[in-house]
Amino acid sequence: MKIIVCIKQVPDTTEVKLDPKTGTLIREGVPSIMNPDDKAGLEAALRIKDEHGAHVSVISMGPFQAREMLREALAMGADAAYLITDRAFAASDTWATSSILAAAISKLDYDLIITGRQAIDGDTAQVGPETAEHLGIPNISYAEEVHVDGDTLVVKRQFEDYSHLVRAKFPVLITALGELNKPRYMTPGAIFDAWREAEIVEWNRPDVPVDDSNIGYRGSPTRVAKSFPKTMKAPGMKIEEGVEESVEFIFDKLKEKYLL
Amino acid sequence: MTIEDYKGVFTFAQQVHGELSNVSLELIGKARDLAQDLQTDVSVILLGHNVSHLAKDLIAFGADHVIIIDDPVLDEYRTEPYTQGVTAIIESYKPEIVLFGATAIGRDLAPRVAGRIHTGLTADCTSLDIDPESKEFRMTRPAFGGNLMATIICPDHRPSMATVRPGVMVKELRDDSREGEIVNFDYTFEENQCWFEIEEVIKKVSHKIDITQAKVLVSGGRGMGDASCFEMLQGLADALGGEVSCSRAVVDAGWQPKERQVGQTGKTVRPQLYIACGISGAIQHLAGMEESDYIVAINKDPDAPIFNVADVGIVGDLHRIVPMLTEKILASRQE
Amino acid sequence: MDFSLTNEYAMAQKLFRDFAQNEVAPIAEEVDENHRFPTETVALMQKYGFMGIPFSKEWGGQGCDYLTYALAVEEISKVCGTTGVILSAHTSLCAGAINAYGTPEQKDKFLRPLADGRKIGAFGLTEPEAGTDAAGQQTKAVLDGDEWVINGNKIFITNGGEAEIYVIFAMTDKAAGTRGISAFIVEKGTPGFEFGINEKKMGIRGSATRELIFRDCRIPKDQLLGKEGKGFGVAMSTLDDGRIGIAAQALGIAGGALEKTVAYVKERKQFGRPISAFQNTQFKLAEMKTELEAARWLVYLAASKYDKGEKHSVEAAMAKLKASRVASWITNQAVQLHGGYGYIQDYGVERMMRDAKITEIYEGTSEVMLMVVSAALLK
Numbered sequence: 001m002k003i004i005v006c007i008k009q010v011p012d013t014t015e016v017k018l019d020p021k022t023g024t025l026i027r028e029g030v031p032s033i034m035n036p037d038d039k040a041g042l043e044a045a046l047r048i049k050d051e052h053g054a055h056v057s058v059i060s061m062g063p064f065q066a067r068e069m070l071r072e073a074l075a076m077g078a079d080a081a082y083l084i085t086d087r088a089f090a091a092s093d094t095w096a097t098s099s100i101l102a103a104a105i106s107k108l109d110y111d112l113i114i115t116g117r118q119a120i121d122g123d124t125a126q127v128g129p130e131t132a133e134h135l136g137i138p139n140i141s142y143a144e145e146v147h148v149d150g151d152t153l154v155v156k157r158q159f160e161d162y163s164h165l166v167r168a169k170f171p172v173l174i175t176a177l178g179e180l181n182k183p184r185y186m187t188p189g190a191i192f193d194a195w196r197e198a199e200i201v202e203w204n205r206p207d208v209p210v211d212d213s214n215i216g217y218r219g220s221p222t223r224v225a226k227s228f229p230k231t232m233k234a235p236g237m238k239i240e241e242g243v244e245e246s247v248e249f250i251f252d253k254l255k256e257k258y259l260l
Numbered sequence: 261m262t263i264e265d266y267k268g269v270f271t272f273a274q275q276v277h278g279e280l281s282n283v284s285l286e287l288i289g290k291a292r293d294l295a296q297d298l299q300t301d302v303s304v305i306l307l308g309h310n311v312s313h314l315a316k317d318l319i320a321f322g323a324d325h326v327i328i329i330d331d332p333v334l335d336e337y338r339t340e341p342y343t344q345g346v347t348a349i350i351e352s353y354k355p356e357i358v359l360f361g362a363t364a365i366g367r368d369l370a371p372r373v374a375g376r377i378h379t380g381l382t383a384d385c386t387s388l389d390i391d392p393e394s395k396e397f398r399m400t401r402p403a404f405g406g407n408l409m410a411t412i413i414c415p416d417h418r419p420s421m422a423t424v425r426p427g428v429m430v431k432e433l434r435d436d437s438r439e440g441e442i443v444n445f446d447y448t449f450e451e452n453q454c455w456f457e458i459e460e461v462i463k464k465v466s467h468k469i470d471i472t473q474a475k476v477l478v479s480g481g482r483g484m485g486d487a488s489c490f491e492m493l494q495g496l497a498d499a500l501g502g503e504v505s506c507s508r509a510v511v512d513a514g515w516q517p518k519e520r521q522v523g524q525t526g527k528t529v530r531p532q533l534y535i536a537c538g539i540s541g542a543i544q545h546l547a548g549m550e551e552s553d554y555i556v557a558i559n560k561d562p563d564a565p566i567f568n569v570a571d572v573g574i575v576g577d578l579h580r581i582v583p584m585l586t587e588k589i590l591a592s593r594q595e
Numbered sequence: 596m597d598f599s600l601t602n603e604y605a606m607a608q609k610l611f612r613d614f615a616q617n618e619v620a621p622i623a624e625e626v627d628e629n630h631r632f633p634t635e636t637v638a639l640m641q642k643y644g645f646m647g648i649p650f651s652k653e654w655g656g657q658g659c660d661y662l663t664y665a666l667a668v669e670e671i672s673k674v675c676g677t678t679g680v681i682l683s684a685h686t687s688l689c690a691g692a693i694n695a696y697g698t699p700e701q702k703d704k705f706l707r708p709l710a711d712g713r714k715i716g717a718f719g720l721t722e723p724e725a726g727t728d729a730a731g732q733q734t735k736a737v738l739d740g741d742e743w744v745i746n747g748n749k750i751f752i753t754n755g756g757e758a759e760i761y762v763i764f765a766m767t768d769k770a771a772g773t774r775g776i777s778a779f780i781v782e783k784g785t786p787g788f789e790f791g792i793n794e795k796k797m798g799i800r801g802s803a804t805r806e807l808i809f810r811d812c813r814i815p816k817d818q819l820l821g822k823e824g825k826g827f828g829v830a831m832s833t834l835d836d837g838r839i840g841i842a843a844q845a846l847g848i849a850g851g852a853l854e855k856t857v858a859y860v861k862e863r864k865q866f867g868r869p870i871s872a873f874q875n876t877q878f879k880l881a882e883m884k885t886e887l888e889a890a891r892w893l894v895y896l897a898a899s900k901y902d903k904g905e906k907h908s909v910e911a912a913m914a915k916l917k918a919s920r921v922a923s924w925i926t927n928q929a930v931q932l933h934g935g936y937g938y939i940q941d942y943g944v945e946r947m948m949r950d951a952k953i954t955e956i957y958e959g960t961s962e963v964m965l966m967v968v969s970a971a972l973l974k
Contacts, residue, residue, distance in 0.1 A: 011404075068606075072606065075610075094371065095378070095379075098375065121403065123383065123384060123402070124384070125384075126374070126381055126383055129368055129372045129375065130374065130375040132454075133371070133372050133376055134375060136453070136454070137453065137454065138340060140456070141339070141367070156462070158364060159364040161463075161464050162461060162462060164337075164458045165459045166459065167456065168456035168457075169453075184643075185614055186606070187644040187657060188645070189644055189657030189658045189659060191603055191606050191610065192603050192659050192663075196603065221378070221379050221380030221416065222380035222412050222413070223412065223413050223414070224412055225398060225411045225413045227408055227409065227410040227411070236568075237572060238567050238574075239573070239574060239575070240562060240575040241576070243576060243577065243584060246574045246581050247581055247585045247588055250581075251585065251588050251589070251592075253556070254533070257554055259476070259532060259554060260427075260589060524942065525624070525941050543862060543936075546862075547862060
């Protein structure tokens with residue numbers, strides 16, 4: 001079986017801090033990590049490999065620095081790594097990103113494609129389903145359990161308060177939830193191999209069979225009109241009133257903050 | 261045909277097992293605002309099997325038109341048949357805007373549809389409006405783990421599509437006297453290679469407690485008085501869809517298990533809402549929760565250090581405030 | 596000359612750090628409090644190849660090197676000195692001795708399961724009457740046909756009872772002094788090989804520190820490690836290597852205490868401001884950091900010399916001497932800066948202070964390190 005896992009290098013948003021004076025994001029010194037849902041997807045692929053035997057490729061679109069994350073994937077047990085990188089691909093929205101990914105993936109053989117549900121920097125959850133659409137294959141989102149049964153894939157697909165047990169034929173794309181599994185650690189020896197022996201295949205613009213109209217800023221239907229920091233925390237307020245007034249006060253505040 | 265020819269605000273009415281999801285009604289409420297600004301009307305797409313009777317509810321909550329595909333194929337949500345149905349309706353009516361709930365269904369269906377009709381899609385919006393001058397549809401959403409807000413536009417493609425975070429938009433009051441048009445949309449499904457089968461529908465069983473994953477934490481400290489008072493906190497947590505957590509003093513006293521402890525020797529949490537009840541706010545406790553998005557503290561001691569980190573501080577008797585707050589929240593849910 | 600870690604080392608360091616944070620730290624306090632061997636963590640270290648880092652893949656190891664191994668011990672010791680020494684004693688002393696002195700057959704049979712994570716190893720040299728004076732061995736081994744018959748007691752044996760493979764030392768020729776000592780490989784479960792008292796310790800309390808008792812314990816002749824009468828050399832060179840591991844452990848404990856202290860002083864407020872705003876705190880932290888970095892480069896230097904195949908006995912001694920002293924001093928300062936909170940269990944620094952002390956004692960006391968270094972100077 002051939003599995004392709006799409007992974008993205010993201011800033012560790014849990015480490016992001018706001019500048020208390022300007023209210024802007026402090027991005028300096030924020031470590032880059034493999035997107036957690038994608039890592040769960042890679043782990044799912046590696047477990048299928050452990051159990052049934054499979055060739056696992058990881059593919060990422062991003063800047064040159066994403067090579068480090070691809071080496072991490074190799075050190076976890078992936079067999080091959082591809083980096084799609086070119087300035088022409090920059091500023092792609094989810095539609096353009098999925099067009100590029102689909103075109104790149106179409107150059108490879110695959111039975112199963114796994115993406116993370118969503119990336120923690122963008123939180124869109126759109127690239128997986130849109131990639132499947134471009135490839136003309138089914139997608140099963142929000143996978144919380146996955147196993148291979150003969151020539152079909154059985155997936156427990158999560159909804160808010162219920163799940164579907166779904167059976168699909170290959171090829172199929174699934175999007176993995178972080179809670180799908182606990183990803184394995186790398187091993188020290190595999191880290192050495194990943195840096196000293198493994199090769200990362202780099203694909204630039206000419207290597208990806210996709211139309212110019214579908215890539216980058218010009219190929220993106222959506223535009224960011226503006227971005228701004230989340231409203232700063234107002235200084236806390238403290239009241240000392242009767243019980244009813246207190247309840248009313250809390251209730252209004254929660255409502256105001258969309259917490260109800 | 262130019263983009264000016266696309267007219268109308270459409271929403272997708274999510275129903276699960278014959279029941280309309282709350283977000284479906286919230287979307288109609290928002291769509292009404294947008295339609296007013298654009299001087300157009302609101303159409304609602306309803307897909308499912310034996311769901312036609314839901315149309316009158318959608319009209320009562322503000323739909324001008326309800327476009328229905330009622331077919332056995334749509335009994336349980338499956339990506340491909342729903343994509344085919346929604347795509348066919350969009351291609352037929354050519355709306356300017358289409359909204360979906362940012363739910364496990366909406367966030368699967370919408371990108372598939374956007375991919376198929378080649379248009380832009382903005383995920384998980386928390387604010388939508390129309391620019392008063394340009395009449396441009398603006399979609400605002402959190403990104404970067406909620407640290408940054410971005411306003412997205414879709415200048416050259418139609419419809420503009422968005423998924424909208426549940427619980428953010430406000431539904432209109434039900435008005436059964438409202439009138440609307442019901443259209444049964446004729447569509448023949450094509451069983452292609454994207455079809456798959458659902459073998460089983462599994463209802464969710466209760467999950468293991470993990471306070472680090474909870475969006476809302478109602479946390480109790482020594483000021484709770486005794487173990488039985490935590491039932492009261494559980495009531496509030498249930499009303500808010502959250503979990504109960506506690507300070508170390510509570511664990512040491514044996515009132516709550518260690519797995520619920522927040523703080524230096526417990527867990528570090530960062531929920532959207534943290535309600536600290538009877539917690540004085542020792543440095544060890546603050547270390548585990550001060551990154552929470554919104555902190556409410558209730559304590560009878562006006563000098564308790566917890567008030568230094570709280571967004572809302574209430575000096576008062578939690579034993580009276582908490583039950584009343586719970587009741588009020590439950591009552592508001594009923595509405 | 597480049598003092599930064601290259602990519603593969605940096606990534607390995609990140610791996611060890613994540614592992615320590617996620618798997619080791621959460622149970623460190625409990626393991627200490629209950630004097631409990633952290634079986635579950637060791638099983639994970641075995642699964643992920645941590646128990647065979649410097650050994651070649653041919654023998655089931657990871658094919659990395661001593662520097663990588665030192666990084667592993669350091670990062671793990673940052674959160675738990677106990678787990679650090681379990682890894683160190685297994686790798687440097689037991690597997691390391693077999694790797695250096697074993698025959699291919701011995702490596703296949705004993706090094707492989709140690710390196711690939713199936714078995715834990717230990718090293719038995721110390722006796723009630725033979726501590727720093729290792730030559731005073733009382734344990735005897737006598738050849739009887741195809742078997743060695745061992746009699747005697749070993750004490751303070753790290754991983755004792757938990758390990759399945761032991762490298763031990765015994766007199767094969769009492770009259771020959773240090774030239775009468777030989778090294779052997781003994782497996783747990785061998786008749787006549789029992790475990791005695793498990794010591795209650797001041798620090799590294801989760802590690803097993805047991806007595807090994809040999810009563811007419813018979814092992815096959817081919818479990819002699821190295822040549823007969825050459826055991827003293829095996830012990831001394833193995834301890835040279837082991838000191839790099841202990842130095843890394845000390846470095847880790849010190850680094851962990853400094854990290855905790857930096858976090859604490861920013862949070863703790865006195866007189867209306869964080870105590871990090873006081874110059875006393877700032878200067879103290881600066882001293883701690885400087886001492887830590889001085890120790891670090893001695894440790895990495897010793898590991899690098901090992902990896903280049905160069906003599907490293909003196910460097911290992913200096914690294915252990917410096918790092919262990921720094922660990923004791925830094926952890927002591929950490930407790931001081933934490934004030935009363937440092938003296939209670941919650942913040943973990945009192946545990947680190949207790950853990951640090953042993954690094955000045957085992958695998959050669961600081962005084963022995965001074966002897967090694969001065970002997971080389973005056974040679």
